[in-house]
Amino acid sequence: MTVGSGLRNPVFFILVDGGEVARLRQEIANHGLSAFIVPTDDDHQSEYVGEADERRKYISGFSGSAGTAVVLMEEQALWTDGRYFLQADEQLDCNWLLMKAYMPGWPACYFRPRWLGDARQIGGDFDVFCPLHEGRRENRNIGGAFILGSHGKALSPRGRRERWVAVSAALLTSHEGFGRRLSEPLCFLRREAGCLVLVAVCLDLDVMTINILSRVSASRSKPGMALLAMPFDALAICWSTVLTRKTHTFTTRNPNILTNPSRKPLSSPRSHNDLAWNLRMFLHNKLHSFNLSADLAQEKPWMKSSFSHTDLPRLRRGHVAAQFWSVYVPCESQYLNTVQLLMEQIDVIKRMIAASPEETTLVTSPAGIEAEFHNGRVASLMGVEGGHSLASSMGVMRALYDLGVRYITLTHKCHTPWAECSETGGPAANSRGLTPYGKEMIREMNRLGMMVDLSHSSTNTVRDALETSLAPVIFFALGRRALCDIERNVPDDASNRGLVMVSFYNDFLTCGKKATIRNVIEHINHIRSMAGVDHVGLGAGYDGINRTAAGLEDVSKYPELFAELLRDETWSLQDLKKLAGVNLLRVFREVEQ
Structure with a gap:
């Protein structure tokens, strides 16, 4: 089967840094194009952002880590997700349309047919990421197919930096196969081609979700250059999926909590706080302009993000004496560079803590939490969210313990080779549980004294873990399934002297977009009634x-x-007192022993 024929050779044109969209439109017209795309980049929000990875900021002014810019002769739009709506609204001028990805009523990230009409030539700065690629080489050879990356060159006679942007042709199909469920576009393409089997050697999972099938012609006009053929409806754009973040918090002011609660609020260890991942998303782990001791509610970009809830002043006002910072990396990095990303996240957490030595310090034990309370500092701890981060290696797990990690979430939003998650198809699809190797991983965590977190685990994984673990387990940042019947929440019969930490996330509390403090209390009271007051805590998820x-x-x-x-x-x-943190300290001590 061949897809996409009759493509011409790629052409190139120069844009000077700081150039305006008008210059780009002139080049679009000069080459007989109808549109130009600058797709999303920086799949894993890398710490180093090279010049070639700033192409979207270069043309639009938007500097967020995720977004796709689309320029037509009369319209220009930028798609981004909920992390960056406010930032994009501020950075884009009035000529840009801000498209709110994944929000009801907003179009998906593609050219609508009314924009393109019968256009057949589309330019783009394409850098399609595929999990099968090794590294980010300019040319990638997978099964005989090549993908062309972006280029950079400094040639300006005025000494200013210039950019080369590759332009290739694209063929449009009818829109019958567009906007469907995940599997349907592939079936549509197979039917359209009249073949029984469709082999997509360069299909990225992220790209697949928006119905793009990319393939590169084997014929190239120059060594190292290739043509990108993209059959799609109207135009689908490579769009990296929004990655979910998590963080865990312990709050224990005085573990004895002897003060009168009518005069002073209780304080405790909290679980689950994702600030470290936001440092990667917003700042690429560059901390020279970040101050945890500042009021981030008044600082950009934090003040504009609905994901920003934490800084030391607010931790103080909340009487949070200890905080678990989540070491999270995306599921998409599994089998690729997950351990590297994990080390970078541990590094940024340690640097963040070290920058405020008078106010917080890294601890690794309940005794450390109590000592820092008496020293007047917030105790900082680390936990890894997602067993995919371990690369299925007990050696990596032992090294993490030596680095100070004190809990591991068995799964996140993806299965590992040894444990099944709860979020890939519902109860019927999630029936495997733990493999024998997965049970060995839990026994090794028991031996080390590392807490087992079963958040995101499928029901069968939870049951296998409860049968295997010799120490109590923890469910960080969840609700009870009886009150919100989703696979992620905890079934009422899951128990082993452990702890269920209640999330403050609306979707887990009410299965809807709105919730109140009363809904949190309903979940707390339900857990107390089912398991007892010794087995409930506060997970939050800030x-x-x-x-x-x-x-x-x-x-x-x-x-x-x-x-x-x-x-x-x-x-x-x-x-x-137990809810505020005594329960969590009790589990922590039992696991230590």
Whole structure:
């Protein structure tokens, strides 16, 4: 089967840095094109951002880590996701249309047919990422297919940096196969080609979600150059999926909590805080302009992000004495560079902590939490979110323990070769659980004294882990399935002396977009009634969620929750101590032993 024929050789033109869209439109017209695309880049938000990875900022002014710019002769638009709506609105001038990806009522990231009409020539700065690629070489050879990367060159007679942008042709299909579920576009292309089998050697999973099938012609006009043939409906653009973030927090002011709660809020260890991942997303782990001791609610870009809930001043106001920072890397890095990314995230957490030595320090034990409380500092701890980060290696896991990691979430939003997650198809699809090697991983975590977090795990993985683990387990940042029936939440019969930490994320609390502090209390009370007050804690999920329960908008709001619980006579002061952190410290100690 051949896809895309009659393509002409690629042409090149120069854009001077700081140039305007008008210059790009002139080049579009000169080459008989109808549109030009600058697709999303920086798939894993790398710490080093090279010149070639700033092409979207170069043409639009938008500097967020994810976005796709589209320029036509009369319109120009930029698609980005919810992390960057406010930032893009500020950085784009009035000539740009801001398209809010994944939001109801907004078009998907592609050229609508009314824009292109019968156009057949489309330019683009294409750099399609495929999990099969090794590295980011200019030319990638996979099964005889080649993908052309972007180029850079400094030639300006005025001494200014110039850029070469590759332009190739694209063929349009009818829009019958567009906008369907994941598998349908491939079936459509197979039917259209009249073949029984379709082999897509360069199909990126991210690209697949928006129905793009990319293939490069084997004929090239120059050594190292290739043509990119893209049969798609209207035009589909390579769009990197939005990656979910997580963070874990412990809050233990005084572990004994002897103060009068009517005069001073309770304080405790919290779980699950994703600030470290946001450092990668917003700053590419460059901390020269970041200050954890500042009021980030008043600082750009944090003040404009619905994912930003944490800084040291707000931790103080929330009486948070200890915080688990989540070491998270995306599932897309599995089998690629996941361990490298993991090391970079541990590094940025340690650098963040070291920059505020008077206010926070890294600890690795319950005793360390208590000591830092008495020293007047916030204790910082680390946990790894997602077993895919381990590259299926017990050696990596042992090294993480030596680096200070004290919990590992078995799965995130993807299966590992040894453990099954809850978020890839519902209960019927998630029936495998732990493999024998997965059970060995848990036994090694028990031996090391590392907590097992079963958030994101499928029901069968949870049951296998409960049967295998000799130490209590923890569910960070979840709700109860009886109140919100999603596979991610915890079934009522899951228990082994462990702890369920209640999330403040609306979607887990009500299975909807809105929730209040009362919904959080409903989940807390349900867990208490089913498992007992010794097995409930506060998971929150700050900086990894963008819809928090009303009344719990950031880490400073914990006292509001305890104030509400104090109005309930069924909660004693001793019970509130357990909820605030005594339960978590108890599990931590048992795991240590």
